[in-house]
Amino acid sequence: MKTLFFLLCPALPASGFARAVGDANDPVLSSYFVVPKDQSTMRSIAKVFEVEHRRANGYEIIVPAHRAQELLALAPEAHLIEFDINAKYDRLNGKWLAGYHDFTTVESELRQIASAHPDLATFDVYGKSKEGRPLFVLKLAGNAKQNQPEVMLTSATHGDELIGVEVLFGILNGLVSGYGKDTRVTDIVNHHTIYFIPVINPDGYIRKQRYANGVDPNREYPWPETPDRNPNECIKAVMDFFAQHDIKGSIDYHASGGMIMFPWAYTEDSVASVDAKAFEEVTRRMAATNGYQHGQIPALLYTAPGSSADYYYWKKASLSLGLEIGDSKIPSASQIGKYVKENLEAAYLFIESLK
Numbered sequence: 001m002k003t004l005f006f007l008l009c010p011a012l013p014a015s016g017f018a019r020a021v022g023d024a025n026d027p028v029l030s031s032y033f034v035v036p037k038d039q040s041t042m043r044s045i046a047k048v049f050e051v052e053h054r055r056a057n058g059y060e061i062i063v064p065a066h067r068a069q070e071l072l073a074l075a076p077e078a079h080l081i082e083f084d085i086n087a088k089y090d091r092l093n094g095k096w097l098a099g100y101h102d103f104t105t106v107e108s109e110l111r112q113i114a115s116a117h118p119d120l121a122t123f124d125v126y127g128k129s130k131e132g133r134p135l136f137v138l139k140l141a142g143n144a145k146q147n148q149p150e151v152m153l154t155s156a157t158h159g160d161e162l163i164g165v166e167v168l169f170g171i172l173n174g175l176v177s178g179y180g181k182d183t184r185v186t187d188i189v190n191h192h193t194i195y196f197i198p199v200i201n202p203d204g205y206i207r208k209q210r211y212a213n214g215v216d217p218n219r220e221y222p223w224p225e226t227p228d229r230n231p232n233e234c235i236k237a238v239m240d241f242f243a244q245h246d247i248k249g250s251i252d253y254h255a256s257g258g259m260i261m262f263p264w265a266y267t268e269d270s271v272a273s274v275d276a277k278a279f280e281e282v283t284r285r286m287a288a289t290n291g292y293q294h295g296q297i298p299a300l301l302y303t304a305p306g307s308s309a310d311y312y313y314w315k316k317a318s319l320s321l322g323l324e325i326g327d328s329k330i331p332s333a334s335q336i337g338k339y340v341k342e343n344l345e346a347a348y349l350f351i352e353s354l355k
C-alpha cells in the first residue's frame with residue numbers, strides 16, 4: 001500500500017521525505033481532495049477530519065499524514081493535494097518570519113500596551129498550555145463602570161494561522177491609538193470590555209503547527225451531543241475563562257477562506273430563530289465591508305463538531321463567530337496591513353452590535 005501511495009504521489013516534496021510523518025506533537029498535515037460518493041460518507045469523514053475548503057464538486061480535507069489510511073478507507077478515491085501543507089512556510093529552520101509576532105513578542109507587546117495605557121488596558125495570564133506556556137489575555141475597557149457588554153476576540157487556535165494574530169493586534173492597536181481621538185473608537189472602548197487572546201494554542205504556535213499536542217483544538221470543545229469531554233489544556237483554559245466572564249459575543253479568527261461564519265457547526269439545523277436572525281444580520285453587515293462570504297458553518301464548509309463558535313453559543317447564547325481571514329494562513333509580511341484593513345471595520349461593527 002505504501003508503495004502504491006508513493007507511486008501515486010510523484011510530486012512529494014523533499015521536505016516531506018525529510019520529516020516523514022512528524023511526531024505526536026508536530027504531525028505532518030496533508031490535504032486531500034474528496035468528491036464524496038454520498039452524504040453519509042462525507043458525514044463520516046467530517047466527524048474525524050477537518051473540512052478546510054469547499055470546492056465546486058468536493059472538499060479539501062486536512063489529514064495527519066500518519067492517519068491517511070483512515071481517510072482512504074472511507075474514501076478510496078481521495079487524492080493528495082499536498083503532503084505537508086506547511087512545508088512552504090519553512091517551519092523546520094526554527095526562524096520566525098520577519099514582520100510577524102513570535103510568541104515572545106506577543107507577550108512583550110501586550111505588556112507594553114498595558115503599561116503605556118494603564119487606564120485602558122490590563123495584561124493577565126489565564127492559564128497554561130499542556131507544555132506549560134502561559135496563556136495571555138489583554139483586557140481593554142475605557143470605562144470602569146460595571147456591566148459593559150463583554151467581548152472576546154481570539155486567534156491562533158490553529159497555530160499555523162499566523163495572520164490571525166496580526167489581525168488581532170491590528171484591531172487592538174486601532175482601538176488603543178484611536179481612543180480619545182476618534183469619537184467612534186472612543187465610544188466602542190467606553191461601552192465595551194474587550195478581551196484579546198492572540199494565541200489560544202501556544203504549543204502549536206511556537207511550531208507553526210495547526211494542532212495542539214497532536215489534536216485539532218477546534219474539535220476539542222464540547223457540543224450539545226457530546227457534553228462530556230476532556231479537552232486539551234489550552235481549550236479547557238479558555239472555556240474556564242469564558243465561564244468566568246459574561247461574554248456577549250466573540251470572534252475566533254482563523255485563516256484562510258474569506259468567510260464570516262456562525263453556529264451551529266455540528267449540525268445543519270439552525271439555531272433558535274431569533275438568534276439566527278441576529279447572526280444573519282450582523283454577519284451580512286460585516287461581510288458587506290470586506291466581501292467575505294457569510295453564513296452558517298455547514299452551508300459554507302461542512303458540519304464540524306467541537307468548534308469554539310458552537311460551544312460559546314451553546315453555553316450562553318452569545319453571538320459567537322468563526323472568521324476565516326483572506327486567502328492565506330501566512331501571507332507575505334507586506335500584505336499584513338491589507339488583511340488588517342479589510343477586517344477592522346467588520347470588527348468594529350461586530351463590537352458595536354453588542355449592547
Ligand SMILES: [Zn+2]
Binds near residue numbers: 218255
Ligand atoms: Zn483554523
